[in-house]
Amino acid sequence: MFKSFFVLSLSLFMCFSYAGTTTVSGIGEYDNNNVFAKILAKKIPATIIFENKHVLAFEDIHPIKPVHILIIPKGKYRSLIDFSNNATEIEITALIRAMGKIADIMGITQSGFSMITNSGHHGGQTVPHLHFHLLGGEPVHWETALRDKKTTK
Ligand code: 5GP
Numbered sequence: 001m002f003k004s005f006f007v008l009s010l011s012l013f014m015c016f017s018y019a020g021t022t023t024v025s026g027i028g029e030y031d032n033n034n035v036f037a038k039i040l041a042k043k044i045p046a047t048i049i050f051e052n053k054h055v056l057a058f059e060d061i062h063p064i065k066p067v068h069i070l071i072i073p074k075g076k077y078r079s080l081i082d083f084s085n086n087a088t089e090i091e092i093t094a095l096i097r098a099m100g101k102i103a104d105i106m107g108i109t110q111s112g113f114s115m116i117t118n119s120g121h122h123g124g125q126t127v128p129h130l131h132f133h134l135l136g137g138e139p140v141h142w143e144t145a146l147r148d149k150k151t152t153k
Pocket residue numbers: 035046047058059060061062063070117118124125126127
């Protein structure tokens with residue numbers, strides 16, 4: 001009995017893990033204890049790049065490119081699906097407008113960048129608060145990196 005429970009738990013963990021990090025669902029209740037909620041509440045530190053009434057942007061703790069900024073709405077939205085369905089027009093506009101400003105602040109408007117969001121388990125989302133990765137400072141080529149790997153269905 002205990003053994004079966006252990007094997008089931010391990011299988012579920014492996015199923016919902018990506019590159020050693022546990023992925024989360026993009027739908028469902030907002031988790032007030034997620035790490036970005038704590039950054040928003042200033043309970044844990046972050047290097048903040050931009051802030052206004054609706055948006056916060058800060059450096060990713062594990063950057064994968066010379067520029068790696070996380071851009072989040074201040075509202076409690078779990079993923080792009082939640083934001084797309086439930087955010088106000090003002091919040092949506094504020095987020096998109098902030099993206100352009102933040103790329104400008106980071107000096108990558110001319111050179112270019114990728115703006116990526118991961119939603120749910122197959123998206124590889126690990127933090128259940130909507131965030132966009134602003135990646136730049138060198139070529140990103142995320143598609144090429146992914147195409148090298150086999151597609152799984
Ligand atoms: P996701 O995998 O959900 O698309 O991206 C989550 C991102 O959040 C990762 O790139 C990860 O490095 C970053 N991250 C996780 N915890 C923290 C933290 O405490 N502070 C900061 N600044 N970034 C974090």
